[in-house]
Amino acid sequence: MPAPYSHMGYVRQLYYGTAGSAAGTLLTAVKDISMDISIDYGDTTIRGNGVNLPIGTAKPVKRTPKLSWNMPNEPNDAQLALLRTAAKAGTGIALLVKELNGGATLLDGDFFVQVSEKAPLGGEQDFSFEATATRDFGRDPVIS
Numbered sequence: 001m002p003a004p005y006s007h008m009g010y011v012r013q014l015y016y017g018t019a020g021s022a023a024g025t026l027l028t029a030v031k032d033i034s035m036d037i038s039i040d041y042g043d044t045t046i047r048g049n050g051v052n053l054p055i056g057t058a059k060p061v062k063r064t065p066k067l068s069w070n071m072p073n074e075p076n077d078a079q080l081a082l083l084r085t086a087a088k089a090g091t092g093i094a095l096l097v098k099e100l101n102g103g104a105t106l107l108d109g110d111f112f113v114q115v116s117e118k119a120p121l122g123g124e125q126d127f128s129f130e131a132t133a134t135r136d137f138g139r140d141p142v143i144s
Contacts, residue, residue: 011100019092020137036066073125087115109141
């Protein structure tokens with residue numbers, strides 16, 4: 001049977017663990033996962049001949065991973081409680097994003113997390129997390 005044309009969002013996996021070591025525990029109650037890699041550029045424009053306007057050029061100087069996800073408010077979810085505690089205390093955690101079960105690693109490293117809590121009148125209570133990469137625990141972030 002041929003492989004599926006595209007992967008659906010539910011196959012992406014997010015793991016967590018203790019900062020400084022590999023993330024090995026699958027977060028199972030995650031709804032949406034978003035990962036962005038932004039690139040900052042340094043200006044390399046040169047003056048040129050002094051007659052014509054210079055043409056702007058740039059060179060990449062930094063990649064910044066941005067990882068976010070949300071989870072519903074499940075009262076007995078120990079993983080959610082751990083993440084909320086880490087976010088509120090400013091404690092680092094290890095995170096790993098895989099394309100799918102057994103698939104390629106997309107992002108791996110240690111992160112600080114922030115949490116925002118939503119309780120809409122007509123909807124489900126929800127916690128949104130945003131992760132910022134750090135090297136404070138001895139591991140450099142890896143973007144694959």
